Amino acid sequence: MPKTAARRAAVGAVLALAVVGAVTACEGQPVAAPAAGPVVVAIGDATSVPPPPAEQPVQAQQPPTQAQTVLITFPQTGSGQWMFTPGSDQVAGTQGRLMRYRIALETDIDGVGPAEFAKDIRTILGDPRGWTGGGEWRLQQVGPDDSADFTIYLATPASRDKLCGGTPDSYTSCRNGSNVVLNVARWANAVPNYGAPLALYRQYMVTHETGxxxxxxxxxxxxxxxxxxxxxxxTLGLHGCVPNPWPFPDGRSYAGPSGEYNDPIPEGTS
Structure with missing residues (x-):
């Protein structure tokens, strides 16, 4: 979807970059996050957002599907301005605590339509193999003006670093307080040697950070x-296991021993 069309499809709201919460959980090593609050700026139309400074975009081409090949482009450093998507009446899960989430895309990202991205997120979080499968949680996407328990951001690498706090790596995704931050470089490219289709990696990154x-x-x-x-x-290594994006892959809870490996974070952002 062209960038201007994507902006028109988004709800007219912009969020200045901020970090929410005091705990960061990333695929890198845990780090301390600075305390700060969000600054919300409402505008009449997302198309009135000023364009970011000119920068050579990073290009990432998704594997071809039967329908088409989609090209996702994004700068290393985005504007820090966000397009929020409308909410949905759909509630994933039938029992458990209701958690409401918002969805925002950085305006510099092209090739990812806000409506399609929101649908992808709802589909992943609504899968019965996901977090609603155990009956502990229900999940619902809400709009930018609604009360929410967390916000899912699709962010450029540098904005990922600001939202995640702590030591920047521009590579992983993270959860920082009520921010669930998806690095667009990973959404576009997954990771080398993952051994699974891009769609499965996307399921993993959304489910992992929401977890x-x-x-x-x-x-x-x-x-x-x-x-x-x-x-x-x-994202950093499978250590002999095979890829799996679900906590309830066969309808039953599946987990491993608590802990993490001291895997290095790859350099670069692609």
Missing amino acids: HRLGHGHELCPGAGKPAPVMEQQ
Whole structure:
């Protein structure tokens, strides 16, 4: 979707970059997060957002599908301005505590339509193999003006670093307080040698970071050849396990031993 069309499709609201909360849970090592609050600026139309400074975009091409090849482009450093998507009446899950979330995309990202992205997020979080599968949680996407328990951001690498707090790496995604931050570089490219389709990696990154917001810590591979627990840091290494994006892959809870590996974070942002 062209950038201007994407902006018109978004709700007219912009969020200045801020960090919310005091705990960061990333696929990198845990770090302390600075305390700050959000500054919300309402505007009449998302198309009135001033364009970011000119910068050579990073290009990432998704694997071709039967329908088309989608090109996602984004700068290393985005504007820090956000397009929020409308809410939905859909509630995922039938029992448990209701957690409401908002969805925001950084305005510099092209090739990711806000409506399509929001649908992808709802589909992943609404999958019965996901966090609603155990009956502990229900999940609902709400609009930018509604009360929410967390916000899911699709962010450029530098904005990822600001939202996540702590030591920047521009590579991983994270959860920082009520921010669930998805690095667009990972959404576009996944990670090398993951051994699974891009769609499965996206399911993993959304479910993993949302799992942190729901109170889950990192876990270890339970044995060579077994599915990786969704809370294993699969972006940094599988350690003999095979990719798995779900906490309830067969309708039953699946987890590994608590802990994390001292895997290095790759350099670069692609």
